[in-house]
Amino acid sequence: MRFLYHDPIENKVLTKEVSDGMTIGRKNADLVIRDGMISTKHARIEMEGSAWFLVDQASTNKIKVKDKTLERLELKDGVEFYLGNVLVKVLDKDMSLENTQLEVELEEEKKHHWSHDIEDMIKDLGQLSAQSDHRIYAFHFHVLLRVISGPEEGKSYSLLYGPRSFGNLDEDICIYDWAIDESSFQLVEHDGGIYLTTSFPDKITVNKKSLATVKLNSGDKIYLGQSCLEVEIEAYA
Amino acid sequence: MREVVKETGYIESYDGTKIYFESRGEGPTIVMAYGIGCLMNHWRHQAKYFSQNYRTVLFDYRGHHMSERPALLENLNVHAIAKDLKALCDHLKIEKASFWGHSFGAQVLLRTYDNNPELFENLVFINGFATNPLKGMYGLDLDPIFRNVKKGYETLPETISTLWKLSVDNPITNRLMGLAGGFNLSLTSFKDIQVYTKGVASIDFDVFTYIFESMINYNATAVLEEVKVPTLIIGGAKDSVTPLSFQREFHQKIKGSKLQIIPYGSHCSQLDMPDLVNLRIEKFLSEIAYR
Numbered sequence: 001m002r003f004l005y006h007d008p009i010e011n012k013v014l015t016k017e018v019s020d021g022m023t024i025g026r027k028n029a030d031l032v033i034r035d036g037m038i039s040t041k042h043a044r045i046e047m048e049g050s051a052w053f054l055v056d057q058a059s060t061n062k063i064k065v066k067d068k069t070l071e072r073l074e075l076k077d078g079v080e081f082y083l084g085n086v087l088v089k090v091l092d093k094d095m096s097l098e099n100t101q102l103e104v105e106l107e108e109e110k111k112h113h114w115s116h117d118i119e120d121m122i123k124d125l126g127q128l129s130a131q132s133d134h135r136i137y138a139f140h141f142h143v144l145l146r147v148i149s150g151p152e153e154g155k156s157y158s159l160l161y162g163p164r165s166f167g168n169l170d171e172d173i174c175i176y177d178w179a180i181d182e183s184s185f186q187l188v189e190h191d192g193g194i195y196l197t198t199s200f201p202d203k204i205t206v207n208k209k210s211l212a213t214v215k216l217n218s219g220d221k222i223y224l225g226q227s228c229l230e231v232e233i234e235a236y237a
Numbered sequence: 238m239r240e241v242v243k244e245t246g247y248i249e250s251y252d253g254t255k256i257y258f259e260s261r262g263e264g265p266t267i268v269m270a271y272g273i274g275c276l277m278n279h280w281r282h283q284a285k286y287f288s289q290n291y292r293t294v295l296f297d298y299r300g301h302h303m304s305e306r307p308a309l310l311e312n313l314n315v316h317a318i319a320k321d322l323k324a325l326c327d328h329l330k331i332e333k334a335s336f337w338g339h340s341f342g343a344q345v346l347l348r349t350y351d352n353n354p355e356l357f358e359n360l361v362f363i364n365g366f367a368t369n370p371l372k373g374m375y376g377l378d379l380d381p382i383f384r385n386v387k388k389g390y391e392t393l394p395e396t397i398s399t400l401w402k403l404s405v406d407n408p409i410t411n412r413l414m415g416l417a418g419g420f421n422l423s424l425t426s427f428k429d430i431q432v433y434t435k436g437v438a439s440i441d442f443d444v445f446t447y448i449f450e451s452m453i454n455y456n457a458t459a460v461l462e463e464v465k466v467p468t469l470i471i472g473g474a475k476d477s478v479t480p481l482s483f484q485r486e487f488h489q490k491i492k493g494s495k496l497q498i499i500p501y502g503s504h505c506s507q508l509d510m511p512d513l514v515n516l517r518i519e520k521f522l523s524e525i526a527y528r
Binding site for chain 2: 035036037061084085114115117118121122124125128129132134136158160161169172
């Protein structure tokens with residue numbers, strides 16, 4: 001049995017084999033997770049017969065599962081719980097799975113979960129958004145723009161809703177590139193795709209082509225100022 | 238978008254310190270308080286949007302940017318800023334308003350609420366904290382680090398001041414400060430981070446440390462339970478400065494409050510997804526008929 005969790009300090013997904021008597025805490029524990037809401041001695045693994053349990057050690061924030069606060073939790077494959085701000089998933093089958101696959105799985109779950117959160121939130125805003133000059137809607141795709149050259153090289157923008165406008169300080173998302181003047185572009189969704197629209201086709205191009213509107217595909221490159229942004233689009237499962 | 242009325246000026250606070258303010262638009266009043274070392278710019282999307290139907294008021298904290306530093310350094314603290322805010326309301330004849338606080342701005346508003354609850358019609362907190370945020374930031378206890386830096390300043394003030402200006406005004410530090418400031422680098426523009434670090438650099442080190450120390454010493458947790466006005470709490474799901482547990486505590490302690498978590502949101506959710514945050518706040522104001 002293993003724990004799969006996102007380490008807040010290393011900012012990556014890690015796994016840890018569970019053992020009887022293993023302690024979990026913010027420091028001086030068998031499994032150290034440096035989250036401010038995890039107590040120094042937070043929880044301990046106890047085996048009873050063939051069953052595994054996570055037992056709270058009089059921690060401040062206990063063990064959380066959905067909205068419930070627990071002091072004891074039976075560990076089974078697929079069970080998810082929170083220690084402080086850290087989500088931990090229990091895995092007890094297919095031990096041959098590679099960590100990379102598990103990372104993808106966890107990332108996918110997060111993406112899926114957050115896309116639903118945004119959808120619900122925007123639905124909840126309903127009429128207000130519809131009447132506003134700033135009407136927004138949830139994207140049905142995970143849209144990622146990676147800056148592959150220019151002053152912000154290495155940075156990426158995860159977009160959850162549209163429309164989003166890119167450009168200088170006046171825009172929704174401002175790109176740090178002094179070569180960008182008043183020119184900007186918008187990303188919108190319609191007809192089952194993500195489209196780029198711009199009033200500045202002479203300054204903003206997609207794959208070096210000047211077009212006022214263009215449907216984007218994964219791998220497309222958007223050029224503006226001195227920057228180049230690579231597009232990644234993936235439909236939510 | 239129609240033209241909005243704009244007024245800028247200074248008021249003289251209780252100890253004679255001049256405080257700069259900007260007021261835009263007409264209608265029910267919204268007062269916005271930014272984070273420590275920040276700029277009015279951090280509220281730019283909200284000021285632009287809401288000044289169409291409201292009067293939005295922004296101000297610089299004492300020792301920040303356009304406002305004067307007080308004659309006495311010991312008057313650089315959250316308690317003095319709360320008095321500045323009351324003086325500003327008196328000057329602008331604001332009897333009641335909607336108050337919004339980002340990060341340290343939440344502490345400022347809680348201190349003001351403690352003194353003058355009659356001013357508050359409602360409250361919006363964005364990635365705020367009531368007590369020392371250094372304990373828990375990035376899952377660490379950064380309190381001793383701050384204490385050591387301050388001790389260094391007391392021993393070698395000129396050296397530390399020079400290092401301060403040099404270190405916060407270069408591109409690499411901008412990146413690091415972006416992380417340290419809790420910005421989500423995937424969402425918040427680097428320019429916003431740069432604006433933040435420039436803002437910090439323009440504040441004298443002694444001013445920053447005095448206010449910072451007051452911030453970590455002030456505990457407004459008890460005030461949360463005293464809040465009796467409608468309150469919206471917004472938290473970024475990826476905020477590492479003030480993790481969601483801070484926002485959940487606000488929500489738990491402020492009776493009847495609403496909690497909104499912004500997926501992918503950083504410590505500056507209002508900059509990450511301005512339209513989404515604006516509409517969420519507008520919905521809150523509409524539900525409580527503040528219009």
